[in-house]
Amino acid sequence: MATKGDRDEGQSGNAAAPAMVLASLFLDLWQANLKAFALDQQRDKDAAGDPAVKEGGK
Amino acid sequence: MTTGLEFAALMARASRGPRPMPLHLANAFGLWAGATPAAGALAAGALMIHPSLEDGFASLRAMVEKSGGWPAFVGAVAMESSTRTAQFLEGVNRYLTHPYNRPESEATIAAEVGTMQVLDYGGDGTPVLMIPSLINPHYVLDLMPGRSMAAYLKERGFRPFLVNWNEPGDEEVAFDTGTYVMARLMPALGAVAAVAGGPVPVIGYCMGGTLAMGLAARAGGMLSKLALLAAPWDFEVSRAHAGRRMAPALAAMVQGMPPRAPVSVDYLQVFFASLDPTLGDNKFRKFAAMDQNSDAARFFVALETWANSGAALARPVAEECLGTWYEGNAPGRGNWMVADRPVDPAEVTAPVFVAAPKADRLVPQESALAVAKRLPNVVTHDPGAGHVGMIVGSKAKAGLWAPLADWLKES
Numbered sequence: 001m002a003t004k005g006d007r008d009e010g011q012s013g014n015a016a017a018p019a020m021v022l023a024s025l026f027l028d029l030w031q032a033n034l035k036a037f038a039l040d041q042q043r044d045k046d047a048a049g050d051p052a053v054k055e056g057g058k
Numbered sequence: 059m060t061t062g063l064e065f066a067a068l069m070a071r072a073s074r075g076p077r078p079m080p081l082h083l084a085n086a087f088g089l090w091a092g093a094t095p096a097a098g099a100l101a102a103g104a105l106m107i108h109p110s111l112e113d114g115f116a117s118l119r120a121m122v123e124k125s126g127g128w129p130a131f132v133g134a135v136a137m138e139s140s141t142r143t144a145q146f147l148e149g150v151n152r153y154l155t156h157p158y159n160r161p162e163s164e165a166t167i168a169a170e171v172g173t174m175q176v177l178d179y180g181g182d183g184t185p186v187l188m189i190p191s192l193i194n195p196h197y198v199l200d201l202m203p204g205r206s207m208a209a210y211l212k213e214r215g216f217r218p219f220l221v222n223w224n225e226p227g228d229e230e231v232a233f234d235t236g237t238y239v240m241a242r243l244m245p246a247l248g249a250v251a252a253v254a255g256g257p258v259p260v261i262g263y264c265m266g267g268t269l270a271m272g273l274a275a276r277a278g279g280m281l282s283k284l285a286l287l288a289a290p291w292d293f294e295v296s297r298a299h300a301g302r303r304m305a306p307a308l309a310a311m312v313q314g315m316p317p318r319a320p321v322s323v324d325y326l327q328v329f330f331a332s333l334d335p336t337l338g339d340n341k342f343r344k345f346a347a348m349d350q351n352s353d354a355a356r357f358f359v360a361l362e363t364w365a366n367s368g369a370a371l372a373r374p375v376a377e378e379c380l381g382t383w384y385e386g387n388a389p390g391r392g393n394w395m396v397a398d399r400p401v402d403p404a405e406v407t408a409p410v411f412v413a414a415p416k417a418d419r420l421v422p423q424e425s426a427l428a429v430a431k432r433l434p435n436v437v438t439h440d441p442g443a444g445h446v447g448m449i450v451g452s453k454a455k456a457g458l459w460a461p462l463a464d465w466l467k468e469s
Contacts, residue, residue, distance in 0.1 A: 036108035
């Protein structure tokens with residue numbers, strides 16, 4: 001039979017678990033966010049900032 | 059958790075890579091050190107979010123607001139980002155201390171010119187000359203058992219001869235790409251043609267393919283067929299070459315080096331690391347979680363060690379690649395000089411096989427295919443894998459090695 005202490009610990013664990021899950025999800029998104037901006041920066045430069053690309057006319 | 063003392067020992071073993079180590083550490087530390095403030099910024103609605111990820115962050119915000127609230131979330135992010143930093147360090151540590159070392163090749167040295175060697179894989183098959191890039195070691199074409207294009211070609215009835223560039227010596231430090239073609243590849247081809255008693259096929263990978271194109275244009279009757287594997291040719295295609303953004307900065311760095319000093323692989327690794335600053339963390343955290351005694355772990359160590367090694371580039375070659383090729387598109391514009399004449403692919407009448415993967419993140423498919431438009435006798439092929447995966451990945455045999463061997467065997 002579960003005691004009140006077990007229930008409290010379980011509730012505390014349940015409250016903490018989602019925060020860690022959400023944190024993990026956030027960190028995946030944060031990493032993807034930095035990667036997306038890094039790739040964009042390269043594309044922006046390729047498309048707009050590189051005279052060789054413009055002059056190539058391709 | 060890696061301690062400070064262990065970390066110091068780890069740094070002492072850092073020559074295996076990832077190189078340059080300080081850059082990879084800074085990228086990973088910066089990534090995770092920035093996460094907690096970013097979580098706070100998300101709570102305040104002040105985080106700069108990439109348009110492709112807006113929905114994901116919006117869902118996350120809603121979930122946080124329904125759960126324990128922002129303070130608990132930000133605290134959890136701080137804990138989890140520390141864990142990820144430790145996992146990254148653990149991955150690097152496990153990589154540096156992994157017992158796998160690539161077994162020495164069974165090939166013998168068939169010819170030496172300057173510091174370049176031509177390695178002979180033996181057998182009585184049809185000789186074929188294989189030319190790797192000047193960047194990273196030659197052995198990507200013979201990485202490890204089961205991941206060796208050279209071994210596969212030998213099984214299929216060929217006798218591979220593989221160019222090992224080695225470090226540039228007193229002569230090579232002054233070479234440009236055209237000199238490498240005429241003073242190193244031409245004698246290598248001559249040596250292999252002498253073994254064959256006639257013209258031989260040549261396979262060039264990446265920059266080695268571009269050099270092979272120059273060789274083919276000057277080789278006359280010594281070359282029977284030419285295979286270009288992800289070889290860059292046109293540097294002005296719509297999807298730019300990887301790292302092009304870095305080329306002017308790197309060119310300036312190279313110009314600041316002492317005269318005749320070769321360009322270390324660390325300079326080039328900065329170039330590759332700039333493509334995706336989050337990649338190192340991803341790779342090494344995954345490696346930390348792998349069974350270290352698995353084939354996958356040994357493959358990781360073999361490939362990562364290859365990617366982090368390589369001879370220095372002769373200064374004129376580095377300047378030419380960054381300037382004349384990347385910025386000036388000399389090959390694609392028909393201005394690349396070999397033996398005092400521009401290289402024109404139209405002069406190559408031998409059959410040519412152009413492998414150009416759509417999934418190549420380093421050399422755009424369009425760049426590698428551009429040469430095919432000027433070749434009179436050409437077939438093109440998409441190996442269905444990335445730039446390195448097509449050579450050593452799980453799909454390499456079906457996607458590239460077998461179609462290439464079949465083509466080489468066609469009369």
